[in-house]
Amino acid sequence: MSVSPPPSHSEPQAAPALTLTDLSWSVGGATIVDRVTMHVATGEFIAVIGPNGAGKTSLFNLVSGLTRPTGGRILLGGTDVTTERPYQRTRRGLGRTFQTSSVFADLSVEENVDLAAQARAGGSHRFWRRAAAAGGLGTTEVLELVRLDHRRAATAGGLSHGDKRKLELALLLARGPELILLDEPMAGVSAGEVGELTAVIHAVQRERHCTVLMVEHHMEVLLDMADRLAVMHHGELLAFAAPETAMADPDVQAAYLGESL
Ligand SMILES: Nc1ncnc2c1ncn2[C@@H]1O[C@H](COP(=O)(O)OP(=O)(O)OP(=O)(O)O)[C@@H](O)[C@H]1O
Ligand SMILES: [Mg+2]
Structure with a gap:
């Protein structure tokens, strides 16, 4: 029996490279990642920022499958991978x-x-x-x-x-x-090497048409490269917008009050 969809006259809409819906992770009574929802388009460069302990690495662990969410869903290219093992997600790109x-x-x-x-x-x-x-x-x-x-x-x-x-x-x-998660790729790198490494990451994204999510504390690097900033604080996604818009957000400014990026 054929179950093919009816023919469409418009171009099919590409699924986002990554979709997180109400993604949560709690451990030992503490909520580390708190109902994060985001849609990342193919080819986008997303900088994930937030104070120490905000949940950035925990978010990456959920997306790559190292930890299992306690709530919500993860879609890669439109496919639900929430219960898939890390190697299965690797095979999906x-x-x-x-x-x-x-x-x-x-x-x-x-x-x-x-x-x-x-x-x-x-x-x-x-x-x-x-x-x-x-x-x-x-x-x-x-x-x-x-x-x-x-x-x-x-x-x-x-x-x-x-x-x-x-x-x-x-x-x-x-x-x-196709989708790359970089967790502080500049960590431990000397100041003189940061510029070169930044250029390399940028070239990889442009030339390979990869979608990139990158956690980084070097703000001067991020503001130039990122299409959007995902700002995390206490496990929540405070803002997800163009860099200038995100940095001007009063919630973001309050979260960073007295803290350096
Ligand atoms: N396995 C775990 N069990 C209990 N708590 C954890 C676990 N993993 C992380 N945490 C806690 O979750 C919070 C978020 O940690 P995470 O490493 O995700 O933060 P981060 O935003 O990556 O911080 P940093 O900028 O310092 O790398 C921290 O308070 C951390 O202690
Ligand atoms: Mg971290």
Whole structure:
């Protein structure tokens, strides 16, 4: 029996890359993420900000599936993934930066990226050789995109903090994600490397047409890059708007009173 939808004469509306509806997470009687609702369009760059302990990392853990929400729903590209395991969401194109432990310190930069690309090919049931043809990038392209091609033979463990962050980004890209979660990608990076890393993240988003959610405390970086700011405070989404609008919001200003971003 056919259940195909009736023909439509208008272009189908693309589903948002990410939809959160009343997403909540409570643990030990405390509500850490409190009824967060947001729609993120494909290709958008969202900066998630908020004081320490606001629930930003907890929100990312819910979206990537590391923790199970106690309320609400998560849709990736229109598909409800609320009860899916992290690896299932990875297969749907969700990526988040991994801890430095996922970088093999004794292997070269190039070998690390090769391994990530192979994991992608296996994880999505594609043959390794076909990974690039299916939309992923080859090792050389990935390393060029993150501006690490000149370090491809270097041992990963010997990289500067900034270059390690670039390598983590490269490992992520080798897996061919469509939605990327970056939790403080500038953490531990020297002031001199922040500008370069920012440019790399921007280039990745533009050239790969990725949707990006990034937690960052470097406001000067975010205001230039972000299409919208998602401001969290005590687990709630205080504001979700263009940077100037969000920063002018009286609730946001009150939340930050006496606190530095
Ligand atoms: N597993 C857990 N059990 C109990 N409380 C937790 C747990 N994980 C996080 N929390 C608490 O939830 C709150 C939010 O933490 P979270 O790490 O999400 O904040 P954040 O906005 O990422 O902060 P930061 O800017 O410091 O990284 C904090 O008060 C934290 O102590
Ligand atoms: Mg955090």
